[in-house]
Amino acid sequence: MAPRRLSKPERRRQLLDTALRIIREEGADRLTLGHLATRAGISKPVAYDHFGTRSGLLIELYRWIDAQWMNAFQDALATSLRSLENTAEILAAAYIHCAADMNGDFHAVGAALAGSEEKAAVFQELLDNCVRLFVSVLEPHSSRSPAELEQCCVGLVGAGEALSAAVVRGRCREPEAIKAFTLLIQGGMRTSPP
Structure with missing residues (x-):
């Protein structure tokens, strides 16, 4: 059985949780949308769709x-x-x-x-x-x-x-x-x- 697809709010929360883990484990300089996508196990376009830019991600975080x-x-x-x-x-x-x-x-x-x-x-x-x-x-x-x-x-x-x-x-x-x-x-x- 395939895993349930996350709703947009659930995906956003998952991405923010992952972004916070990246900052804690690797430092804020390592937080990019590409690295976030890799760590979250999603494609880059999904990360860009949620935040647009690195600044957009940081502001939402x-x-x-x-x-x-x-x-x-x-x-x-x-x-x-x-x-x-x-x-x-x-x-x-x-x-x-x-x-x-x-x-x-x-x-x-x-x-x-x-x-x-x-x-x-x-x-x-x-x-x-x-x-x-x-x-x-x-x-x-x-x-x-x-x-x-x-x-x-x-x-x-x-x-x-x-x-x-x-x-x-x-x-x-x-x-x-x-x-x-x-x-x-x-x-x-x-x-x-x-």
Whole structure:
């Protein structure tokens, strides 16, 4: 009996899984559509049909990794949050853990896209999504105006990016990054007395 043919979404997932394995095992420089097709056991035209170009593949992989990260992040935040301290600790731990748990995949794909205008647009889209998530989680703990809260969250997401990159590069340990990020979140939500 012949194996069942994969649907287009199933094939796309298989190709993204294979692309991620290539990056982990061989490095991002080895990820080409031709090599992906060989490793996935398909013809080159199938790979080109799904992604068009190597940049198209990298951008889809970037989005796919981010979607997995955001799902894990939202799962961690699904518990009922009470105090600012508790919220900040859960938010910081979820952000740093999810980013560090990806073994640097997101950073590796981002580096492979360095200098690409497409990458800059996609990266900004992903950062904007994360800022919106931070705003929604922190809004109950903030007395700031919506615009101030959003700008504060932009800064917090930037700090989270820097701290998670430091963990991935071995410049600090995950618990240290979580503690620092928790303090930054708490500080960002407190307003000075008038």
